[in-house]
Amino acid sequence: MSTTATATRGPVIAGWSAVSPYGIGRDAFVEGARSGRSTATASEPGGEPVPDERVCLARDLVIKEVLGRKGTRSMDRVTGLAVATVRELVTGEEGAAESGADVALVLGTTTGSAQSMMDITRDTLIHEKPFYIDPSHIPNAIMNCPAGQCAIWYGLKGPNTTVAAGRSSGLIALNYARRLLASGRAMTVLCGAVEEYSPARAWLEWHTRGEDETGVVLGEGCAVLRLRPAEAVADGEGLAEVLAVEAGVAGPDGAGPALESAVRRALRRAGASRGDVWAVSPSGPAGLLGEQERTALRAGFAGHEVRWIPQPDTIGDTAAATAAFQIVSVLTAAQDDDRAAGRLAVVTSVDRDGALACALLRLL
Structure with a gap:
């Protein structure tokens, strides 16, 4: 067997957390993954119609209940998923009370929130004048809103980056985070990806899906890793x-x-x-x-x-x-x-x- 040792060790994953249909936090995901249980449930009637009969939703994430009412009045779903996941890594047992200029965040996404983009576009068309829209919703339509809100909420003052590469976004974000650490731009990088379920995403998927892509059940969630230089991680702490x-x-x-x-x-x-x-x-x-x-x-x-x-x-x-x-x-x-x-x-x-x-x- 060949050796995997290198002259300079790569960054180390020193922690992670997730918000998923299994629940909020690392323990909830581990328990769900080990059980192998499905999280698919029937789409609930009411609200905007969707083409999906079954969906996998992070139902435990009720934004105002989980994050509080302050600062969440106009928060959209994708931002709530990201902010709740990062919270697990900067506070509580899994966190290390990390903040400041040495902590960076790299977040992968598809487009941010397709629902927020479409809602604002619709409002400009149906109101008496196109600028009669709620200005508090405008930030949600910007792709880097979730990453920016995570930085604001938790005082992450290092580089703040959003990358969009479809299903590969999580790995492209990981590579970006690796380069931030290698260049000394940060001592800790929180790195992951997020996706929401919404009527807008459901219909976009429905209309763009190929004939061979049948039986797809859409889900949502966010997973974030904590990356550190190898020399900054004590023996036994790295994953x-x-x-x-x-x-x-x-x-x-x-x-x-x-x-x-x-x-x-x-x-x-x-x-x-x-x-x-x-x-x-x-x-x-x-x-x-x-x-x-x-x-x-x-x-x-x-x-x-x-x-x-x-x-x-x-x-x-x-x-x-x-x-x-x-x-x-x-x-x-x-x-x-x-x-x-x-x-x-x-x-x-x-x-x-x-x-x-x-x-x-x-x-x-």
Whole structure:
């Protein structure tokens, strides 16, 4: 077996939290993931109509009850998911009371809140004059609103970044966070991705979904990691080391060849081989794209015994948050598997728009 040691160690995941259909916080996600129970429920009548019969919702997140009434009057769903998740990492048992100029935030998204964008656009059309809209709702229509609100709420004064790369957003955000730490721009980076469920998103998905993408149940949630330089993490406190993140674009032959290339580059960068890999986590989108991803990974790890940890479909299709939930699912599985320590996990993501990425983690 080849060594995965490098001259300069990569950043370490020192903590994480999530808000998902399983509940609020890390413990709720771990319990739900271990149980394997589905969170899909029937769509509730009332309000705006949606095309979905079943959905996976983070029902425990009632924004005004969880975050309080102050500052939440005009807060939209995607911002509430992000603020509640980051809270778990900066306060309470999981948190480290982190704030200030040395703490950065990198958040992945699809478009921010499609619902807020459409609501404001609709208001400009139906009111007597186009500027007769509620000004407090305008920030919600800006893609970086969730990341900005997290910084405001918790005094995070380091770099504040929003990245949008579809289902690959969580891995692209992870790479951005890695670079912030490597360049000394921050000593701690909170890094993750968020996605809301809303009528606007439901209809956008309905109208853009391919014929092969049937049976998709939409979900929502947010997962955020705490990244620190390896030298700043005491022995026994780290969960995984980020060895490499590689990105690519699907070519005319589909996502498979580009994804295989990304995995090879990640392993080469880490000085590792396929035999070092304990687990593989594909993003598993519906239809042909998901089959291309699985085929590429099966071919790449043929002859090697690896554990498969797919994206947690029990919480639905979480779009931009998919890769972030894949990572926390891998970390959860590693807690219960004695074979994981010291070995590698490959996390991959492919998006219908052609973006793809691969992350290589060493479990600690």
